[in-house]
Amino acid sequence: MSNGQHMTDVEADRYVRYEVNRGFATLTLDSPHNRNAISGRLVDELLQGLRDAAADNDVRGVVLTHTGGTFCAGADLSETSGDVGSRTRQMADLLRAIVELPKPVIARIDGHVRAGGMGLVGACDIAVAGPRSTFALTEVRLGLAASIISLTVLPRIDSRAASRYLLTGEKFGAHEAEAVGLISESAEDPEDTVEELLDQLRQASPQGLAESKTLTTRSVLADFDRYTDELTAQSARLFESEEAREGMMAFLQKRPPRWASGPVRG
Numbered sequence: 001m002s003n004g005q006h007m008t009d010v011e012a013d014r015y016v017r018y019e020v021n022r023g024f025a026t027l028t029l030d031s032p033h034n035r036n037a038i039s040g041r042l043v044d045e046l047l048q049g050l051r052d053a054a055a056d057n058d059v060r061g062v063v064l065t066h067t068g069g070t071f072c073a074g075a076d077l078s079e080t081s082g083d084v085g086s087r088t089r090q091m092a093d094l095l096r097a098i099v100e101l102p103k104p105v106i107a108r109i110d111g112h113v114r115a116g117g118m119g120l121v122g123a124c125d126i127a128v129a130g131p132r133s134t135f136a137l138t139e140v141r142l143g144l145a146a147s148i149i150s151l152t153v154l155p156r157i158d159s160r161a162a163s164r165y166l167l168t169g170e171k172f173g174a175h176e177a178e179a180v181g182l183i184s185e186s187a188e189d190p191e192d193t194v195e196e197l198l199d200q201l202r203q204a205s206p207q208g209l210a211e212s213k214t215l216t217t218r219s220v221l222a223d224f225d226r227y228t229d230e231l232t233a234q235s236a237r238l239f240e241s242e243e244a245r246e247g248m249m250a251f252l253q254k255r256p257p258r259w260a261s262g263p264v265r266g
Helices: 003-012 040-055 084-100 116-123 138-142 159-168 174-180 190-201 206-239 242-252
Strands: 016-021 024-029 061-066 070-072 105-109 112-114 126-129 134-136
Touching (some): 016 040, 024 040, 040 061, 040 084, 070 116, 084 116, 084 206, 116 134
Parallel strands (some): 061 105, 070 112
Antiparallel strands (some): 016 024
16 A cells, blocks of 8 residues: 555544645544544544644634534543543543634534534634534433533523523524524525635734634633633533433433423423
């Protein structure tokens, strides 16, 4: 096998593809077997992509997007081995890396976003979603809570929406996501809309972008400093609980958990 063929196979095997074009790096979630779920490998590759973008002076910003009909299905529940606290800390590190990156990060979404995927959307500076997009904070239906991702989701959405969607776990569409502040824009053609935004960003100086981003992320990073340890502990406690074990097993077995009851209609 030639070196060129080997590199092609390695790239094809990646969960996150990295490409640079016209001053912007695109990180594409490409893990179709688990609907771009947040596995340890996907997090590692995303972090590496962010480091590569930060180190490249020719990269003005980052576009975070996906293949398939799901942007991100949330945590990979098949990964049950290892320390829960370490996995939660890894997720916190990823969200913080997006927020701290001294370059704008733009989410381009046209698919489903669930649980931990919502944290990724909240961490991005700008988010554009197409008509196939749906969103849900489903942790409550698994016996969990949106612990770590609350650090990036709660600063984005209004308090009434936060109470509703964290408590019900119900799904909502792109127009509602825009109305409550989770995304910047609901667009019929998210790719075209993002390209228009990139043209606007190309007119800004790298220094101006970096310093302006610090103004918009200061309070979010302060909450990371203040609450990450507490939320990591909460997440670990919930993951190890009997209710969460039942909720996650029911999800994997595609059945209702024992503690769920159906709707009552008069």
